[in-house]
Amino acid sequence: MERDCQSLIDIVHSATLAANYLNGKTQTDFKRDRMIQDAIVRRIEIIGEAATRLSQEARDEIDTVPWKQVIGMRNIMIHQYDRVDLQLVWDTATIALPQLARSLQPYV
Structure with a gap:
């Protein structure tokens, strides 16, 4: 559980x-x-990496977060960096990440 806590903090x-x-x-x-x-x-890459370190139990408990999408976004950033859609990055950073931080705040 300590690893999950650190991943959520990250x-x-x-x-x-x-x-x-x-x-x-x-x-x-x-x-x-x-x-x-x-x-x-x-930062999106780090978030995705931290999400992959979360136990399945933690992901199941925090079921308001679309974990597959969070991890999938990391994979796009890492493996298709030369084709990253800046509109997608902007939307993620200005809409999805603030929502993610708010939803995880009670767990950290």
């Missing part, structure tokens, strides 16, 4: 960092700034 931390990186940025700013893109993609 997920919330990375989601929060991604939000901080985009604080005050527009979608246009994001699309023009390769460093911000790379930072957000890296």
Whole structure:
């Protein structure tokens, strides 16, 4: 269970960092700034990695999170990096990650 707790902390931390990186940025700013893109993609990768470390029991208990999608997004970032859709990354960072952090906050 300690490993699950650390993984959840990692997920919330990375989601929060991604939000901080985009604080005050527009979608246009994001699309023009390769460093911000790379930072957000890296946070999504870390979130997916941490999700893969969660036990099945933890994933079952926290059933409000679409774990397959979280892990799947990581796989896209890692294995298809040269074809990453920036709109998808933006939407993930501005919509999905804040929701993810809020839903996991009670568990950390």
